[in-house]
Amino acid sequence: MAMRRRLTSEPCAVVIFGASGDLTSRKLVPALHNLQAEGLMPKETAIVGTSRTKFTDKQFGSRLRKTVTEHSRIKPTDASWSTFGRDVYYVPGDATGDELYQDLKAKLETIDEERGTRGNRVWYMSTLPQFFSTIAQNIGKAGLCDTGGWQRLVVEKPFGSDLESARELNASLNAYFPEKQVFRIDHYLGKETVQNLLVFRFANAIFEPIWNRRYINQVQITVAETLGVEERTEFYEQTGALRDVAQNHLLQLLALVAMEPPVAWDADAIRDQKVQVLKAVRRWTPSEIGGVVSRGQYDGYERVPGVHSHSSTETFVAIKALIDNWRWAGVPFYLRTGKRLPSATTEIAIEFQRVPHLLFAKTAVEELEPNVLIIRIQPDEGISMTFGTKVPGPEVNVRTVDMEFDYETGFGSGTPEAYERLLLDCMLGDATLFARSDEIEQAWEIVDPIQRHWGQGGRPGPYRRGSWGPPSADDLVRGDGRRWREPSR
Amino acid sequence: MAMRRRLTSEPCAVVIFGASGDLTSRKLVPALHNLQAEGLMPKETAIVGTSRTKFTDKQFGSRLRKTVTEHSRIKPTDASWSTFGRDVYYVPGDATGDELYQDLKAKLETIDEERGTRGNRVWYMSTLPQFFSTIAQNIGKAGLCDTGGWQRLVVEKPFGSDLESARELNASLNAYFPEKQVFRIDHYLGKETVQNLLVFRFANAIFEPIWNRRYINQVQITVAETLGVEERTEFYEQTGALRDVAQNHLLQLLALVAMEPPVAWDADAIRDQKVQVLKAVRRWTPSEIGGVVSRGQYDGYERVPGVHSHSSTETFVAIKALIDNWRWAGVPFYLRTGKRLPSATTEIAIEFQRVPHLLFAKTAVEELEPNVLIIRIQPDEGISMTFGTKVPGPEVNVRTVDMEFDYETGFGSGTPEAYERLLLDCMLGDATLFARSDEIEQAWEIVDPIQRHWGQGGRPGPYRRGSWGPPSADDLVRGDGRRWREPSR
Secondary structure, three states, X not given: OEEOOOOOOOOOEEEEEOOOOHHHHHHHHHHHHHHHHOOOOOOOOEEEEXXXXXXOHHHHHHHHHHHHHHHOOOOOOHHHHHHHHXXXXXXXXXXXXXXXXXXXXXXXXXXXXXXXXXXXXXXXXXXXXXXXXXXHHHHHHOOOOOOOOOEEEEEEOOOOOOHHHHHHHHHHHHHHOOHHHEEEEOHHHHOHHHHHHHHHHHOOOOOHHHOOOOOEEEEEEEEEOOOOOOOOHHHHHHHHHXXXXXXXXXXXXXXXXXXXXXXOOOHHHHHHHHHHHHHHEOOOOHHHHHHHEEEXXXXXXXXXXXXXXXXXXXXXXXXXXXXXOOOOOOOEEEEEEEOOOOOOEEEEEEEEOOOOOOOOOHHHOOOOOOOEEEEEEEOOOEEEEEEEEEEOOOOEEEEEEEEEEEHHHHHOOOOOOHHHHHHHHHHHXXXXXXXXXXXXXXXXXXXXXXXXXXXXXXXXXXXXXXXOOOHHHHHHHHOOOOOOOOOOO | OEEOOOOOOOOOEEEEEOOOOHHHHHHHHHHHHHHHHXXXXXXXXXXXXXXXXXXXXXXXXXXXXXXXXXXXXXXXXXXXXXXXXXXXXXXXXXXXXXXXXXXXXXXXXXXXXXXXXXXXXXXXXXXXXXXXXXXXXXXXXXXXXXXXXXXXXXXXXXXXXXXXXXXXXXXXXXXXXXXXXXXXXXXXXXXXXXXXXXXXXXXXXXXXXXOOOOOEEEEEEEEEXXXXXXXXXXXXXXXXXXXXXXXXXXXXXXXXXXXXXXXXXXXXXXXXXXXHHHHHEOOOOHHXXXXXXXXXXXXXXXXXXXXXXXXXXXXXXXXXXXXXXXXXXXXXXXXXXXXXXXXXXXXXXXXXXXXXXXXXXXXXXXXXXXXXXEEEEEOOOEEEEXXXXXXXXXXEEEEEEEEEEEHHHHHOOOOOOHHHHHHHHHHHOOOOOOEOHHHHHHHHHHHHHHHHHHHOOOOOEEXXXXXXXXXXXXXXXXXXXXXXXXXXX
């Protein structure tokens, strides 16, 4: 069963701001290379890098070849690069000044003429977030959108640092780029399992009837990293786990698990429902926050070069979220994310209610594990369901076993990377997997009270590197008579 | 989670009528041997064979050693046989006469005295069915039950050949053996997956809410053999697939799938609910039978030595069963069994409803496969669930994949055989997995009208060996807009 769609975009120029940066080398250009290698991008497509570093087209090209060789799942050959290398251009300059935009305009007009990119543009903001607004305004003011072709502006997170700044950013992007032209990337949404979550829920009739408060006891969403802050200290010190991960990835995953069925598989139908869920997430009051949010910092964080010596930046956060609607009233969604945790795992665990009555022995209801559906997002994308089964033998022993579906076993390796999917979607004009301004603002409404509360004092609880966060994280679930699940792998 | 129970029975003598027969060699004695090898039978236990063939204890013993070596999953060694061999006795004689019972009485009294079997008896009818009643009466009349110990009578199917004869048989068995002492073996019920069916349904909270007409579209139960009649022609000619398999195995499996939750895991609670389901199975009227029952005979059956040249015995039967109760109203249970089918497979396929609304493309609801839960009983006991998942890639393609749980992978091999479980249960006095007289009678009430209708004329439809039965089997489901599932392995 397929939703067929045109898979090749119209020709366009992809203009990357921050082209000398890490994201460009590691993700964007490899993704564009692979899309071209797989014939998903028309041959007219041009890639135009810009940053303050001075490169010629050729220098930029050979730099990219190196990074593609290093980071791409499909390695370039001399033959393949003879095509892709010719699609690469570079315009050096200062994105906060005017001159760059004149240079870009000239270059892009030439490209339109020579390659037939028809004035279509993807403007990709791969810079520090403080420049998003300026660059978008400069593109607009310089008339670079007045080409007769379509314009799409891709923005990387963070989308602001609180509700107010997010609103300002949205307003400023929307000044020259109407909301339909803004593509806010959360690369988690480009992952296969995340998309599969919707297919799984809405292409299988057996889950929807039990996907509610009556049958689901709790949901735990974990985004765990084993790494520490490493080189991103300047950014991280201003951000912390709450804003870096919880506001976007965790709440996006929550929205996909909890949303009502959309009326159609299209960008606005899906995002409308996600917004409805986010609106229903209870906003905690300052007096409640202590009991429902855990804030942690791993031992030694303060000694990382670049980190303030009494930094109160959290490297771990756990939140109990409640969704006040008919479907979810009373079902806790426990969200947690952190650095220096025991495993690099992202997964959603949906735990069903216990059986109401146990036949086998009156005292054993408590011993029998409830069914858990686990959606593993990384690593080893897959889905598993635990269920109770009889252990062979003359006793009626029930043991919990797993039914497994593993993406790689099921479909082979070579799953496209999130950025490939998202860049292609953007070129095709499909915004389903991108965050809309109202989603972003709702998410900040949820997160802001926590951030504000923390700002008034207190410090994150220390936790041992390689542990699952501070004691307050355990208290948070233990207060509800629950415990955190050990992630499945 | 376990229902602990005492696993070692009290000492007893197991008296096997028909001890020179095939079932004794292939199943009963290997099962007893393995129970002993695994320490599940007290060392006092004695095995007493009887049949018309003249053996000494010793001859019978060495015969058994040969058959155990050949047929048992645990092979006897000199050391193990030095124990088991001493537990084996033999009393030759004619089970329809009086003398045998006097001889048995003497032998059993000696055994009680020497071994301490305390007058406890398992009377195992491994003879032709026409002798069940006579033997039970003879045991009773000769006073062999008046030992002060417990008495259990094990009867192999067929339990009569129609409702009337089943009632007579039950009455005649019950004359000396009250219903609680009668253990009717359907070896299917001793299979792990069959027992697991109940655990699966009632130890997992996610299935019960969708285990009804609202969410289940149809159930297909297949008991397929690749073999033909081979040597059992005399029996088979009088029986046919309807009475040989449908009346017992197929209806037992139906009852386990469809029953309401019992109030407890005990023999009467479970059998009470099975009887309720069988009572609710619609009795077809003669005018309906043509449309809901398919009757087949494989090509060449009539040329099998021992088969009548114009035999109208069916080697295949398919039945559409409807269960007229709140849970199942309108959900067809399609049952089929036959010889010379393409694979030797027993499985239950529970097909859920299609999704009510498909997001992905308006026309594709029909294309998307519904979820199917498959309970494989043999070979490769296991459970699998098909579900729709997203094929990796930029299109929203949904493909049906399997979540698998395989018994052997999950628990290792060496699963005890059905007869081991059932013999142990019998010695323990646990009748949960044995059919009660009212179950048997209900099953005959369902089957009798079909048999009677066939008796009035018509012939089974021929089918090619290695095919899934005659065209009428396909018509039966096609009339409902359905088709038979290909068994999963």
